[in-house]
Amino acid sequence: MIADQPQQTRDPQAPKGRPTPKRSEAQSQRRSLANSSSKMSRKDATRRQREARRADMARQREALAGGDERYLPARDKGPVRRFARDYVDSRFFVAEFFLPLAVVILVLSMIQAGAMQTYVLLLWMLVILLIVINSVVLGIKLKRQLRKRFPDENLRGVVAYALMRTLQMRRLRLPKPQVKRGERP
Incomplete structure (x- = not known):
């Protein structure tokens, strides 16, 4: 590379250094990401979260009844x-x-x-x-x-x-x- 040559300027239409993807390309990328994680695992995750919340609420109710400092609100x-x-x-x-x-x-x-x-x-x-x-x-x-x-x-x-x-x-x-x-x- 010669020092006298100017560096290649960025395209003003692509200020991020890369062109913005077309809508169809972006949607297909999102779909491929969504399909890569199975729907069962998402359902399992929400079920686990719900069960954990119920367990926390039960623990908090017991703490309110018994006065256990660790689980009080x-x-x-x-x-x-x-x-x-x-x-x-x-x-x-x-x-x-x-x-x-x-x-x-x-x-x-x-x-x-x-x-x-x-x-x-x-x-x-x-x-x-x-x-x-x-x-x-x-x-x-x-x-x-x-x-x-x-x-x-x-x-x-x-x-x-x-x-x-x-x-x-x-x-x-x-x-x-x-x-x-x-x-x-």
Whole structure:
């Protein structure tokens, strides 16, 4: 090769260094790739994935029932969340009785006695006020305990997690409560 000769320039119609294949050629190449892997193996792969997902979900359900940390969902994992769960489960909260109270108040509101409507409205306000006060107190106390026990941990969202747990009746909470009422975590 002589240094004086200019190198061959690329075709401006083919900026990739090769011409773009025709549509029919590209489709035939895709079909040949698709046919090279058998359809049974694809079906087997999707069936295996489905079975693996079912096994993971079953493991997660068992973990929620038993409290096994390894298989809990990400929102429930970690010592900080465990402490928040135990903190909530060891106490009584008005919010956990909200659903039964709401049913009772709803039934009472259907009674057409004149004074009864006023009392039912006052009962609604009292229940809501107690839940708000109870939640604020829980938030303050839990934050204090978390800062004392876990000074270097990320505490973002833990109080909201605990407040949502108080809204569930104790028997329906998942992961299941690990401490009894009155026990301290």
